Amino acid sequence: MKYIDIHSHLNFDIYQDDLDVVLGNMRESEVGSILVGVDPKSSKRAVEISSENDDMYSVVGIHPIYVDEMNGEFDREYFQSLVDEEKVIGVGEIGLDFFRLPKEGVEKYKSDQVRVFREQVEFAKDNNLPIMIHCREAYRETIDILREYDDLRVDFHFFAGDRDILEEILALGYYVSFTGVITFTKDYDDLILNTPKDRLMSETDCPYVTPVPYRGQRNEPAYVVEVVKRIGEIKGKDMSEQLLQNARTFWGI
Numbered sequence: 120m121k122y123i124d125i126h127s128h129l130n131f132d133i134y135q136d137d138l139d140v141v142l143g144n145m146r147e148s149e150v151g152s153i154l155v156g157v158d159p160k161s162s163k164r165a166v167e168i169s170s171e172n173d174d175m176y177s178v179v180g181i182h183p184i185y186v187d188e189m190n191g192e193f194d195r196e197y198f199q200s201l202v203d204e205e206k207v208i209g210v211g212e213i214g215l216d217f218f219r220l221p222k223e224g225v226e227k228y229k230s231d232q233v234r235v236f237r238e239q240v241e242f243a244k245d246n247n248l249p250i251m252i253h254c255r256e257a258y259r260e261t262i263d264i265l266r267e268y269d270d271l272r273v274d275f276h277f278f279a280g281d282r283d284i285l286e287e288i289l290a291l292g293y294y295v296s297f298t299g300v301i302t303f304t305k306d307y308d309d310l311i312l313n314t315p316k317d318r319l320m321s322e323t324d325c326p327y328v329t330p331v332p333y334r335g336q337r338n339e340p341a342y343v344v345e346v347v348k349r350i351g352e353i354k355g356k357d358m359s360e361q362l363l364q365n366a367r368t369f370w371g372i
């Protein structure tokens with residue numbers, strides 16, 4: 120493994136028919152990945168795929184926008200059985216997402232997300248596992264909850280906050296990771312420039328946000344090479360070894 124995509128969804132049905140091809144592309148490009156669950160079913164599938172393949176790991180959890188679908192319930196026993204499996208290295212993606220709110224019952228929608236997020240942070244802490252954060256339109260609320268706990272290991276996936284939020288996250292000792300979005304907009308350059316090189320990680324968030332030059336196609340972990348290249352351009356030096364080392368240190372792999 121020369122590169123790592125710390126956030127992929129190869130566990131989604133969209134890869135069902137040609138997963139072998141996608142895995143072959145990864146081997147050819149020497150890319151490993153962390154597969155990310157968003158609900159009980161996709162978490163289980165992430166664990167299955169990672170247990171069957173080298174250089175693959177998984178994180179499990181309930182994504183904030185699925186909390187509603189789960190009737191606001193985090194089935195701790197079920198997720199405990201998953202994290203007890205080999206190659207499950209963290210809890211995620213978890214957090215708060217207030218981007219799209221329901222027309223009615225906004226307060227309950229938000230408070231359910233907050234409660235399930237807290238339950239999962241505590242679950243991660245009890246299992247001594249790092250956390251993969253998904254956060255949208257809720258950086259302030261998310262950080263305030265994380266601050267309640269000591270000694271958390273936290274990565275903000277697809278970081279899209281501002282400079283102040285970045286400084287706060289870094290001061291807490293947390294990491295940030297960036298997707299292929301950085302290959303087609305310069306909006307993230309300043310954030311990457313201002314993140315110490317040992318606090319950054321690379322990801323695709325595939326099947327979403329396909330990097331240049333593959334725009335218009337379904338994204339896949341092998342394309343993380345383009346993300347790593349772009350981080351290197353912004354930092355003014357080859358970052359491939361550093362980014363792999365950061366992921367190894369952070370996730371304990």
Ligand SMILES: [Zn+2]
Nearest residue numbers: 126155212324
């Ligand atoms: Zn994701």
